[in-house]
Amino acid sequence: MTGIAHLPDWAALLVSLLLILGASIILIGALGLMRLLEGGKVDLDADVSGYLGFNLRNPHFASQAITLRHLLLHTSSLRDDGGYFWPATTALKDVQPAWSQLAGPDGAERLPRLIDAVCARNLDVVTFTSAPAVDAFLTSAIEQGVLDQLLDALRTDVVAAAVGPVTAGPLEAAGVTPIIPERFRMGALIRLVCEHLALHQVTELSTALGPVQIRGRSVVFEGRAGQLAPAPLALFRALAASTGAVLTRKDLMAHLPEAENEHALDMAMSRLRASLPEPRLVATVVKRGYRLNV
Numbered sequence: 001m002t003g004i005a006h007l008p009d010w011a012a013l014l015v016s017l018l019l020i021l022g023a024s025i026i027l028i029g030a031l032g033l034m035r036l037l038e039g040g041k042v043d044l045d046a047d048v049s050g051y052l053g054f055n056l057r058n059p060h061f062a063s064q065a066i067t068l069r070h071l072l073l074h075t076s077s078l079r080d081d082g083g084y085f086w087p088a089t090t091a092l093k094d095v096q097p098a099w100s101q102l103a104g105p106d107g108a109e110r111l112p113r114l115i116d117a118v119c120a121r122n123l124d125v126v127t128f129t130s131a132p133a134v135d136a137f138l139t140s141a142i143e144q145g146v147l148d149q150l151l152d153a154l155r156t157d158v159v160a161a162a163v164g165p166v167t168a169g170p171l172e173a174a175g176v177t178p179i180i181p182e183r184f185r186m187g188a189l190i191r192l193v194c195e196h197l198a199l200h201q202v203t204e205l206s207t208a209l210g211p212v213q214i215r216g217r218s219v220v221f222e223g224r225a226g227q228l229a230p231a232p233l234a235l236f237r238a239l240a241a242s243t244g245a246v247l248t249r250k251d252l253m254a255h256l257p258e259a260e261n262e263h264a265l266d267m268a269m270s271r272l273r274a275s276l277p278e279p280r281l282v283a284t285v286v287k288r289g290y291r292l293n294v
Contacts, residue, residue: 030132033068044069054093058105070105072132077105111140118158119149122230124201124216125159125193128178129186134162134170151175159196163189205240208293209278214240224277231256231264232272239282244294246285 036042042051047065049055056066058077070076078097115137117123128134141150154160154176162168164184171178179196181188203214213220217228219236228236238247238255253265269290273279283293 030072030130033072034132042068044072052092058099060099061105064105066105069136072130073111073136075105075110111137112144115141115144115146115150118153119146120230121153121157121234122217123158124197125161126154127161127163127189127193128167128171129163129189131167131170134167138170138174159193159201161189161193161196203240205292206294207281209280212281219276219281221277221281226275226277228275229271231259231268232275235268235272236276236282239290239292242292244292246289246291248289252290 033042037044045067048068048071049057049065051068058064058066061077066076071078077099114126118126128137138147138150141147151174154171160171160176160178162171162178162180163186165180168178168180179192181192197216201216205212205214210222214237215225217233218225219228220226234255235252238252249262249265252269253259253262256265256268259265259268269282273282276282281293283291285291
């Protein structure tokens, strides 16, 4: 059986051709690794150098070990710039990979920060490209004690996007319904996320001063955008949801769970008005509270 390398001109697929089978290799490699993990032959958090037989380090962060978990989650600080192909006679230990100079293999720190951002609703969407990554994501949330908050966010305000049904499996088992592209490819996933955000994650408001949009952490008014920090954004979303009704200070404090007193509310409201493209979008109702200026 002969395959076709290029359909438009029906060029034959030859044995000598090199093909980048990234998606297939990820699946095959992950399955093989999980079999080894189940058999107790590997440790996801052990220094991978012990399995390779030579020292693997990002020279810019030489004191930080690289683990199998880092490699699976794409947080090892290895970059694609180093290329994919080398002569068959080249030993793996002799390959000179490209390394990030800005960030080391700190996936153990980045993942909790990502989970915190999802729980705080600071993100519109979180994407997943492999089932092991989803498992690590949920396991880390359990270890942090925030699984319920994470799942609640993913079921309501933060969209989960999976590259295909296999990746979506652990999410669906946890009660989260992710969006999945029709073609299980990265490009299709990116397009789907962009289309979904444009259709569903933009809030349109009518105010006394003119139309306003909330796009993620941005508030857009008359072509000008203001970027809001988490606390001011929570206040503005609460005011927007009230559609002009007055919210008392107590009402607004409920949207700032980390605020210890009303001074924190005053500071957040001050930052909100300073960050908005038009401060008058928020109106003060004397001795009562605040409202959206509709």
